[in-house]
Amino acid sequence: MEKLLQVNQLETQFTKDKEKLKILRGVSFHINKGEVLGLVGESGCGKSLTSLSIMKLFKGTSGEIAGGRIVFKGEDLTHRSEREMRKIRGKQMAMIFQEPMTSLNPVMKIGEQLLEPIRLHLDLNEKQAKEHVIYILKKVGIPRAEEIIYEFPHQLSGGMRQRIMIAMAMSCNPQLLIADEPTTALDVTIQAQILELMKQLQKEEGMSVLLITHDLGVVAEMCDRVAVMYAGRVVEEANVFDLFESPKHPYTKGLIGSVPKIGQRKDKLTSIKGNVPDPSNMPKGCKFAPRCNDAKAICFEEEPNATDLGNGRMCSCWMFEEGRENVYA
């Protein structure tokens, strides 16, 4: 399978009061053409920052890429200038965000906002561009599209606004769609509709999707493969069946164990003890060790590297590092 996006040992840092703070500490994963990759993890693990780093949307923050590589369609984006990135953003990769309420400009008409990327990236005249807006709105299931373009965001419901966001992202036929918790802020019934819409569009257009979520239900529903993030790193990468069937990393096990399953009565849901570590005060060794039930001496000393478990599975845990017999003997 052809890889559309490859993220390799990506490091992103912020500067505050002259002190540098690394939030992403070597994120690696890839997305194949036409697949949906789920990026999961607790809030604060760096999921959203990973998506912003791929687009290099750091304006207005002190964020910067400090190491690693981002390869998109065989081209290294890591050192692309802001100017070159602008040609990619909205055209080849597009993004939708968690908050449909605040992600649209409140004082601009819907049509105006949709026209912007189209006029910018596609070579269409005014009339064609407007027709394209209507077309794309109908495609995402917006009724009375001809009228909606003259309305303001506050006149629409949350679900409708998220459809508008999807329309905006899809308007220039991107190869990669990054969806950052696209349904978290919506009602459950609307969630299902939006997910359904995304799935359908993804199939029709054959594009790749990076779906960021903390909801394993959404992952099971939508994704082909999954990358699990913890404390600024991907700790496990697997296809969705393998992951749910036999999670390898203790953190993944914990995550899956904390979700109630229908038809299965448990006296107690397992939960992961403790808290996510503070990035300015990271523990030595494996960052999950303090919360891990199987942690051994070495886990507190050294951070494990990713081990290839075959069949496209990767896991960063001492259990699978070579020489684990020594550790767990």
Added chain:
Amino acid sequence: MIPILFIVSILIFFFTHLIPGDPARLVAGKDATLEEVNIIRAELGLDKPIWDQYITYMSNLFQGDLGTSLKTGLPVSEMFADRFMPSIYLTFMSMGWALLLGLLIGTLSAVFKNKWPDYLGMVTAVSGISMPGFWLGLILIQIFSVQLGWFPTGGAESWKSYILPSLTLGAGIMSMLARFTRSSLLETLRADFIRTGRAKGLKESVVIPKHALRNSLIPVVTIAGLQFGFLLGGSVVVETVFSFPGMGRLLIDSIAFRDYPVIQAEMLLFSIEFILVNLIVDIMYSMLNPKIRYAS
């Protein structure tokens, strides 16, 4: 608004009558006999009870009669005639400067946050707020009129006479607007929809004016309106500095002479102007903000 205006008119009327000194004697002159003074008092209606005088005053007011100046003997409306418009021009020109420069400085400061344009802009702004208007006016006269001779030192003959006074009068509000625009814009720039704009591939030169500034403008316009009163008060000082033949200077001259019909009419006019501007601001606010525009 109407009840407030009503109360304001009562307050102004009663308080102007508290101004010490006997207007009748003032009109009659120093050498007038008591009898002469009494005749004048009756002529002016000052022998009647004060609420009676108020009713007369208000009914005259609604017929366009603002009273008669004690100093010049001319109808007040006639005295206002050639002073009103220059003052209005001056005020609006000042507001124009303030908005133009304030928005410009504020935007540059926000865009180049913590870089030299920001520091320069904010030093200018805090200085502008702290500068006494009369001092700034005198400095400008000293440099541009006395030394360079570019502008006249006073009067209101040509557009040139308006430049220095309006800059002086607008400086304070300009500074306030610059600071306010900066903080408002910085807040807007953190909004999610700004990130959406950037994710579309828009340039900063599109994101900032088209997306950010339009949203930031809403609170800025409100503040500008609220600060309008500052202009009216400041115009008294600035018109004095520049010997500008407007309403503000007339007020000071009238206070010196205790010409209370003029003071009264001026105060009323200033309050109406101020309240009117606030009303306009309310309307503009709803025009800029679609949420309010469509709710009604």
Added chain:
Amino acid sequence: MEIIKEVNAYTPVIPKKKYSPVKEFFKNWKKQKTAFWASIFILLLIIIAIIGPYIAPYDPYEPDYNSTLQGPSKEHWAGTDEYGRDIFSRLLVGSRISLGVSFLAVFLGAAGGILLGLISGYFGGWLDRIIMRGSDVMFAFPDLLLAIAIVAILGPGLTNVVIAVSIFSIPSFARLVRGSTLEGKETVFVEAAKSMGASHRRIMFKHIFPETLGSLIVFITMRIGTAILAASSLSFLGLGASPETPDWGAMLSIGRDYLGTASHVVMMPGLAIFLTVLAFNLVGDGLRDVLDPKTKNE
């Protein structure tokens, strides 16, 4: 912004040391470099206002017709005025008037405004309506115009300037305090105090008022700057201090006639007013950043 959330999500900060608000304040205050130096400047001014007459090199009232309108020199640091009086000495002595008038006016205005604001916000109802209507009416007159009107009624003079400036300060203080009182009234600890049967006066002054203190201190500082400007404007217009008093505004007013020939007569007192107001505004900005993080001005 997403990124900030991410960083914060990690940090469960638990203060381990004993919390001392005063120490904390001074620690933060020193970080506000500009405001810190501005506050030193104000401290110096206050000292000068107190000891000014004793350290002035010349008698500020004594004319010297042999040296009128001289520019700044070694003998006369700020030059002399039209009567040959030493401007520097007049400025030193005049600082007491400028600071005194503005401090007094703001504190009187603040006292009145705080009381009205507390009553208005705490009791609500018709008391609130009357007080707020009253302040609406006062707001219908622009600041300086209101002061001019009051001085016009009371007659010119410094005492009346104090009264005028304090009266026009009342409504804005009342509004500020009313707003935070309304907020404070809803907080849990006020509810708790009420349920324990604390008196209205006790709740107002012991529980709600201290909560508003931060924004109040900021506002008072800013307001002193405004008051100095207003008072000097009134003096400049001939409605304040009499011409022979070494009031900064009055000195400047007289100097106007010599603008072409001896501009220092105007520049020096103007500079004094400007620097003083600037210092108060800078301190106000700094205090806001330290005390009132809600309205932080970046």
